[in-house]
Amino acid sequence: MTIAEVSRRYQLSPDTLRYYERIGLIPAVGRTKSGIRDYSESDCNWVEFIKCMRGAGLPIESLVEYVALFVQGDKTIPARKLLLIEQRQKLAQRISEMQGVLARLDTKIEGYDSHLLQAERALVNQDN
Template sequence: MTIAEVSKQYDLTPDTLRYYERIGLIPAVKRTAGGIRNYTEVDCRWVEFIKCMRGAGIQVEALIEYVALFQQGDSTAEARKQILLEQRAQLLKRMEEMKRTLERLNAKIERYDQFVLPTENALKKSE
């Protein structure tokens, strides 16, 4: 697949895909004789994985380290697993924080509907 096709499929700009490859977030993509990137199914799985992890807020540095370790082979499996475990713990912490924020927003919205809107409507009627 060309970079344009991958870009469209994963809703990422070509610049983002080039950047991901340049910083080691995805392994180097093979090129055609003319120098055009030729994404394989494996490359696309990396793009999908990184997009998912970045969407969850996983740190770029951790993902770069994970990819570098992956490229070193099976002897790094435990180190890669440790990265994933650490990132999962951080994600769970952020999810708890987001849950508390959501609860606070819900309470504020409820109070808004109960108190602010009736007051505003009363003011409109007195005009």
């Protein structure tokens, strides 16, 4: 698959894909005889994984470390697992914090709803 096809498929610019490969966020992508990137299904799985993890807010540095460990082979499975556990804990904490913010926003919105309802009632009573 060409970089343009991968770009469309995952809604990432070709420059972003090249950057991801250059910094080691995805393993090196295979090339055609003429040197054009030729994304395999495995490469696409990496792009999808990284896009998902970045979308969840995982730091690039942690993901680069994960990919570097992966490339070293099965001997790094414990280290990869630990890295993912640490990132999961951080993500769970952020989700908890965001749920608190969401609850606060809901309370604020309900307060405005209540205020607007009281104002409407006051106008109706004023007109009567």
